[in-house]
Amino acid sequence: MTVDNTPEPVIDRDLPTPKTEALAAQTPRKRRWSERLPVVSQLRQSVGLQRGMLITGLVITGVFVLVAILAPLIAPYSWAQQSVNGVKFGTQQPPSATNILGTTVSGFDVFSRVIWGSQTALLVILAAIACSIFIGIALGLVSGYFGGWLDRTLVVIADAIYAFPSLLLAIVMSIVISHGQSNLWSGIMATALSITVVFVPQYFRVIRAEVVRVRAEPFVESAKVIGVPTGRILTRHVLRNSTRSLPVVITLNASEALLTLAGLGFLGFGIEATSAAEWGYDLNRAIADVTSGIWWTSIFPGLAIVLVVLGITLVGESLNDLSDPRLRTRRRAGGAA
């Protein structure tokens, strides 16, 4: 701030000094923030089917988050509880009054595990996205802004990882991090980090592409000329203007994160049944049940995954459509080739 103010006393130049204070007063920050809030602004400009999809998605996602937060209140039992008041639930029991969705092969309450599973899912999604955004943005910013050999190396590595089956990479990572077995927190962190490695290249690409574009803008150049420190240019001038496609990527990744988590769990690389409830793991244990006609152990965790992924994907899809003017306007055929 002090650096910016020092040139002001030099008035003897003929050039008029731009009155930046006046400009700042004309555009109060508060109003702009509410308008620029990612989801709200897009909800406002949506119409018809897109609006329906966006609202449905938001509602499902909202319910999922609520259930995850309120899991201790909703779930009748703990995720690893096999009996109530000293009476065993019994294994593979069909839905009844005590276990409204039946019990699993290990004698756990299906309903409670489905509810608690949402908490695990939410934690993993949040941790995975937080990690991958942080690393992805940092790498993309540095790589895109400075360029050079670092940029080229990172791009080649990111492309190589991007082309690789993400589930396999997540498997390798979960072997590395936890040797495949883990309790609640280390399990969540291991899974989240496994997913992070898969997603970092995506954030890296998106941010880097934007940074390369913004870097050439005149305002970055003028900031350089007046001697703004590089760190400040990166965060203030470049990063602020490079995040417009992030909401779409984040939502689409959130659903993919959940699918990867479930896939890992299904292959037996999730979180152990006694440490936390995880839908993919429950489905893995239900493979044998299906063959003998026991449907309740697989249907409910599976439906939970489908619903949550559907909700998040609907939000992401609609945001994606709304951010693309060719898809946003209805009744007009797609743009030029």
Next chain:
Amino acid sequence: MAVDVLAADPVATRPKSSGGGLWRYILIRLVLIIPTVLILITLVFFLMRVTGDPITAALGGRLPADQLAQRVHEAGYDRPVLIQYFEYLGNILHGDFGTTITDGQKVTTVLLTYGSATLELAIYALIVAFAVSIPLGLVAAHRRDKWQDASLRIMAILAYATPIFFVGLLLKLVFSVWLGWMPVSGRASTQTELLMSGVSTPTGIYLLDAIRLGNGSAILDVLWHAILPAVALGLLTAGIFLRLIRTNVIGTLGQQYVTSGRSRGVSEYRLVTKHAFRPALIPIITVMGLQIALLLAGAILTETTFEWKGIGFMLSEYLKARDFVAVQGIVVMIALIVAVTNFIVDIVAAMIDPRVRY
């Protein structure tokens, strides 16, 4: 070899000989595969070594410490990591992807034995995906923003949102257990498997083997077993293809030559299937090629669900047994397959459309 092609190149790029551009393009793509594969191999190798040697991971706790140390020493895992790394690279260059710890098989043997099953499944799945996505994608593009399009979009999102193993379990539950129409799992019934073992030089692709046997019931049995896994894997892929076809055909439908075709009285059916679909094929093929990675990951989950004994099934078995040499070998081989497939797709796209070339 590379020098030869480069030397021949100037001759080939004379005016009117478009072949040269293609060769040059193929060469560049081929060279670009190397860093991609090398990065993945390096990444996987060092990641797997970070946590210790594979022998301790597989047998730790089951063997006394001194025996374990001896096994580790025999396999050379106590040497510096860099030496092991270059040895590993050298082995891969010679086509040696390692020997599994649990059953002492070469990874390449595992891949040759079970790869055909995965290939067969992938082909069936692709057939299902094309059969579903092409007509539906064209309908969605043609009836854009109408109810058909809306419901198809929702269906495509649903197909994406449903984990492939859940689709598999549902299909099993409904068609195998409740209705009893389909077999629960496996690639063929025991009787057919026995018949198959009698085939000389089996291809491993059961349908081909059954056809060579000339046994009608065996062919039916093999196909019958393939339906549910193929549908499970195919539907996932179909959802992606559908959206891809829709977006691209909407783009070409807006072109002026389509309007002019319409004004000349070309039928709507012909407009969509020929005029709009054909030029939309290039981006479609390119992106479809990139989906091979997704298809392979899906195959792992499908094979586990249906006990379809392919690479994916074996991978999950080795994972359970903590045989990380096998896992590493299979993962690296899949990386190679993906890289080569992407290369082939690029070349096909370049052959279809000369504009793709540099």
